[in-house]
Amino acid sequence: MRILVLNPGSSSMKVSIVDNGAVSHTAVWPAADVGGDESAVREGIERWGRPDAIAVRFVHGGSRPGPALVDDELLRWLDRLGPLAPLHQSLSVEVTRLVRASLPGLPVVACFDTSFHSGLPDAAARYALPRAWTAQNRLRRYGFHGLSCQYAVRRCAELLASPPVRMLCCHIGAGVSVTAIRHGVSVDTSMGFTPLEGAAMATRSGSVDPGLLLHVLATGDVDVPGLRDALYHRSGLAGMTGTTGDLRDILAARAAGDQAAGAAVAVYLHRLRREIGAVAMSLDRLDAVVFTGGVAEHQPGLIAELVHGLPLLGLEIDTSRLAGTGDRLISPPGAAVSLCAIAAGEDVELAREATALLAAPTHL
Numbered sequence: 001m002r003i004l005v006l007n008p009g010s011s012s013m014k015v016s017i018v019d020n021g022a023v024s025h026t027a028v029w030p031a032a033d034v035g036g037d038e039s040a041v042r043e044g045i046e047r048w049g050r051p052d053a054i055a056v057r058f059v060h061g062g063s064r065p066g067p068a069l070v071d072d073e074l075l076r077w078l079d080r081l082g083p084l085a086p087l088h089q090s091l092s093v094e095v096t097r098l099v100r101a102s103l104p105g106l107p108v109v110a111c112f113d114t115s116f117h118s119g120l121p122d123a124a125a126r127y128a129l130p131r132a133w134t135a136q137n138r139l140r141r142y143g144f145h146g147l148s149c150q151y152a153v154r155r156c157a158e159l160l161a162s163p164p165v166r167m168l169c170c171h172i173g174a175g176v177s178v179t180a181i182r183h184g185v186s187v188d189t190s191m192g193f194t195p196l197e198g199a200a201m202a203t204r205s206g207s208v209d210p211g212l213l214l215h216v217l218a219t220g221d222v223d224v225p226g227l228r229d230a231l232y233h234r235s236g237l238a239g240m241t242g243t244t245g246d247l248r249d250i251l252a253a254r255a256a257g258d259q260a261a262g263a264a265v266a267v268y269l270h271r272l273r274r275e276i277g278a279v280a281m282s283l284d285r286l287d288a289v290v291f292t293g294g295v296a297e298h299q300p301g302l303i304a305e306l307v308h309g310l311p312l313l314g315l316e317i318d319t320s321r322l323a324g325t326g327d328r329l330i331s332p333p334g335a336a337v338s339l340c341a342i343a344a345g346e347d348v349e350l351a352r353e354a355t356a357l358l359a360a361p362t363h364l
């Protein structure tokens with residue numbers, strides 16, 4: 001089956017063709033270029049020809065445990081979740097509308113980041129908030145980057161002689177999250193009700209004392225839309241440095257002696273290590289840690305820096321392996337914990353989920 005895969009991320013729009021499970025074409029557009037003219041999707045369709053089906057990544061799918069065939073009603077419901085993932089959800093809705101109009105008659109499958117975490121243990125999923133608020137089970141921790149985690153589990157098992165039972169998936173791209181996985185199942189994760197919780201990110205703040213936010217709303221010159229904009233678009237590495245938050249530029253500035261860039265990277269790494277430490281505590285031991293996402297893939301030096309600041313977890317890096325390319329083991333032979341660098345494979349998972357859904361007898 002030939003699947004056109006659309007993966008709107010917060011900094012990029014990734015479009016691929018996955019042919020019987022293998023990625024045959026792929027292109028990445030900066031997110032800012034996507035919106036209005038939707039050129040990325042149109043170009044993908046025109047360049048690569050008609051697929052058999054389309055799979056679209058939606059970061060928020062509420063408590064849905066798996067993918068779903070798109071119809072008008074589902075699309076309206078997904079659109080209503082927009083405010084819970086403002087950097088992603090409306091873009092996913094927009095590109096879905098576009099492909100439905102451009103390729104009428106083809107099945108479109110929505111795949112959700114949240115599904116992988118839909119079975120989170122209650123203690124990890126709930127917030128310590130008034131009971132009445134959480135009664136309908138909506139104000140819970142949903143978790144994100146689930147499609148990336150799913151792929152990391154599969155790929156890590158291929159790279160290691162024996163599949164890891166207890167692992168962490170550190171997805172480090174424009175969005176950053178850490179997930180603890182036992183026997184392939186998510187048991188805790190750093191993102192929560194929205195993809196704003198947890199580590200500091202390219203433009204997102206990550207977790208901030210809710211008391212600070214109340215204080216800013218009560219005393220600062222900012223309303224709720226202004227606060228939302230600040231936390232999603234103008235915080236994180238971007239906010240701390242006054243740049244776009246692209247780590248390529250920030251690391252180059254740090255190397256050139258820019259102190260603000262150096263301080264921002266220190267905060268970014270510190271907050272990520274805290275999330276790794278916190279999430280790891282849901283496992284009784286650690287067999288493997290996967291580093292994936294754009295930053296993990298392209299900035300191995302930063303991964304080494306991250307790991308060197310985690311002596312308590314006993315992680316070791318093999319610098320000669322780190323300098324290699326492709327999906328690989330980056331810990332030394334015989335290390336207690338296997339460290340793996342894996343290119344994010346959300347597109348493969350999206351195609352896999354779409355193929356399985358469309359082959360299911362209930363779909364016929």
Ligand SMILES: Nc1ncnc2c1ncn2[C@@H]1O[C@H](COP(=O)(O)OP(=O)(O)O)[C@@H](O)[C@H]1O
Pocket residue numbers: 009010011012013172173174175202245246247248293294295298299344
């Ligand atoms: N050489 C590189 N190429 C692409 N992205 C890079 C590179 N080095 C670092 N990055 C970082 O990776 C991030 C993109 O990661 P990615 O996982 O593709 O993000 P998203 O899916 O959220 O759009 C960028 O914000 C950028 O800072």
Ligand SMILES: CC(=O)OP(=O)(O)O
Pocket residue numbers: 008009010011059113144145173174175176195
């Ligand atoms: C959930 C999320 O933040 O996704 P991305 O890293 O692709 O922006």
Ligand SMILES: [Mg+2]
Pocket residue numbers: 009010173174
């Ligand atoms: Mg992404």
